[in-house]
Amino acid sequence: MKPDEREGWRFEHDAVPRRARSFFIRHPALGLLLVGVPIAFLYSLYEADKLWSSESEILTTPLQLTVFWSLWLALPVAVLALLRVFLRARRGNILAALVSVGAFLLASLVIWAHVGEPNQVRVVETKLDDACGVKVALVSDLHIGLYSRDWQLERWVRQLNALDVDAVLVAGDWTLTPPYDLKKAFAPWTKLRHRSIGVLGTQEERKNGPRLADPLRETLRASGVEWIDGQRTMLGRCELVGLGDLRSGTAAQDLRLVQGQRSTMPGARRLVLAHHPDTADLLPANWAAWLLAGETHGAQVDLPWVTPHLLAARSKGAYNRGRYQLEHMRLFVTSGLGLEDWPMRLGVPPTIDVLSL
Numbered sequence: 001m002k003p004d005e006r007e008g009w010r011f012e013h014d015a016v017p018r019r020a021r022s023f024f025i026r027h028p029a030l031g032l033l034l035v036g037v038p039i040a041f042l043y044s045l046y047e048a049d050k051l052w053s054s055e056s057e058i059l060t061t062p063l064q065l066t067v068f069w070s071l072w073l074a075l076p077v078a079v080l081a082l083l084r085v086f087l088r089a090r091r092g093n094i095l096a097a098l099v100s101v102g103a104f105l106l107a108s109l110v111i112w113a114h115v116g117e118p119n120q121v122r123v124v125e126t127k128l129d130d131a132c133g134v135k136v137a138l139v140s141d142l143h144i145g146l147y148s149r150d151w152q153l154e155r156w157v158r159q160l161n162a163l164d165v166d167a168v169l170v171a172g173d174w175t176l177t178p179p180y181d182l183k184k185a186f187a188p189w190t191k192l193r194h195r196s197i198g199v200l201g202t203q204e205e206r207k208n209g210p211r212l213a214d215p216l217r218e219t220l221r222a223s224g225v226e227w228i229d230g231q232r233t234m235l236g237r238c239e240l241v242g243l244g245d246l247r248s249g250t251a252a253q254d255l256r257l258v259q260g261q262r263s264t265m266p267g268a269r270r271l272v273l274a275h276h277p278d279t280a281d282l283l284p285a286n287w288a289a290w291l292l293a294g295e296t297h298g299a300q301v302d303l304p305w306v307t308p309h310l311l312a313a314r315s316k317g318a319y320n321r322g323r324y325q326l327e328h329m330r331l332f333v334t335s336g337l338g339l340e341d342w343p344m345r346l347g348v349p350p351t352i353d354v355l356s357l
Contacts, residue, residue, distance in 0.1 A: 029077045029103070033070075040069035051145060051177045054208055061146070061177055068147055068343045071114040078107035113301075113344035119152070121159055121337065125354045128290060128323065128332060131269050132357040134236030137163055137194070139352055140171035140275070140294020143203070143338030144185050145178035154188035156337055156352075161193050163354060167235060168194045170225075171294040172201025172245065172275030174216060176340055182219040189223045197226045197233065199242045201275035201295070206248035228273065230254035232263060238357065239265040241288065246276035255282055271357065277319045277333045285328035290357070296320065298335030302347025321351070 044065035053061045081104035088097040137160055144153055160168055179185045189196070198220070204213045217227055226233065228242030229250065241258050244250030251274060270288040272279070277293040298321045299310035311318040321335040337350040 029080050032073060032076055032080070036073045037066065037070050040073075041066045043069060050179055052175070052180055052208070052212060053177055057177060064146060064343075071110060071343060074107045074110040074114065078104055078111060081107055109346075110344075113346040117345045117347075117349050118339060118343075119155075119350075121156065121350045121352060123159070123163070123352045123354060125356070126323070126332075127356040128330075129357050131289065132236040132238035132271070134166040134238070135164070135354060135356050136235070137165045137168045137352055137354050138171065138292055138332070138334050139168065139337055140334050141173040141201070141297060141336030141338050141340065142170070143173060143176035143336075143340055146176045147340075147343045148176070148338040150185050150188060152338075153186070154191075157188045157192050159352060161191070163194075163352070165194055165354060168192065168196045169240075169273055169292060170196065170198035171273055171292060171334065172199050173203045173294065173336075173338075173340075174198070174201065174220070175203050175212065176338065178212075178216075182215055183222075186219055186223060189220065189225070192224065195226070196224055197228055197235075197240065197242075197273065199227070199229050199273055199275060200244055200250075202245050202247055205245040205250050230257040232258060232261060235271065236357070238269045238271050238289075239263065240271045240273060243272060243274040243279055243282075246274070246279045246282075251276070251279050252282055276315065277324075277331055278315045278317060280326055280329060280331050281316070283329060288329055291329060291331045292334075292355075293319075293331065294334050294336050296333060296335070297340060298348040298351075300339065300342070300345050300348055321348075 041062065044062045047065055048061045051061060081100050084100040085097050085104060088100060139156070142148060142153065142156070144150065200213055200216075204216055221227065228240065229244040230253070231242055233240050243254045267286045268289050272283065272288045272291045274291060274293050276295045277291070279293060280291045283291065296311055296314045296319050299307045299314075301307060301310070308318060311320055317324070319331070319333045321333050324331040324333070332353070332355065334353045335348055335351045337352070339345065
């Protein structure tokens with residue numbers, strides 16, 4: 001027997017050291033985040049330079065974009081988690097497999113809220129009245145720019161074009177840190193085949209003021225939008241009045257301006273289009289039949305306890321969506337199309353409200 005074959009003996013040349021696995025192999029999902037998030041941040045710095053940011057948004061815009069792009073990492077994380085479920089179950093490590101199942105479900109939920117639901121536009125038909133003899137599509141909070149892009153606007157326009165309506169009403173907040181090239185960003189709106197009527201919102205009037213509001217008005221006017229802030233226009237048998245942003249004080253100014261204009265239309269045949277539903281508090285009793293508004297986004301997420309607090313932060317009335325009977329008038333709130341504070345929706349899909357008036 002050779003010396004190196006004797007039982008119980010162990011020789012140095014037989015010992016094969018086990019190579020330590022790298023961090024990325026042991027924790028692939030965490031490694032993916034450590035690499036992906038900085039890349040998302042660098043790209044966000046590049047992209048933010050092309051957006052219409054105010055001075056207060058110089059720092060926040062890149063961070064918001066970093067969150068937006070980083071959430072896409074949930075897709076490969078979900079794939080890795082699912083792979084680990086099978087590997088750990090195969091080895092009989094049931095507890096670790098269950099942990100991986102939880103990680104997979106969480107990543108899948110993030111993917112749906114970030115990518116799936118924001119692109120599942122629903123059309124909801126509601127009969128409000130028959131005094132005006134018209135059917136309109138009410139939308140709000142497009143927020144083109146930071147989270148909603150021109151290709152999404154093109155899809156929304158196609159969906160609006162497929163509707164049998166007399167007009168499209170836009171209740172403000174067309175933008176959210178939009179690109180400098182407004183003409184390109186809103187080019188899809190030129191394809192809208194319906195009459196379009198709109199007012200400005202908080203994003204245009206309060207956050208950025210005339211430096212954005214004026215060029216946006218000019219751009220969209222060339223695309224066929226009728227701006228009615230502080231003005232009246234006929235809509236079927238009714239009069240439609242436009243009021244600007246409540247928080248910037250424009251709504252109160254527009255109301256005084258409109259009240260100074262002569263009109264023989266009774267309140268039962270007057271509609272008001274405004275961005276903020278709390279604008280109803282400004283209106284005299286029986287001055288208008290309906291106020292049509294947006295702003296609240298339906299909180300963008302539908303979760304117990306969380307949603308009421310989010311809605312209360314957006315309006316005194318904590319309006320969600322749908323119709324409300326107030327003491328002095330009626331109110332309809334749409335939950336909007338775009339995204340604002342965070343780039344996701346959950347249980348509150350983007351909505352086009354088709355209203356019979």
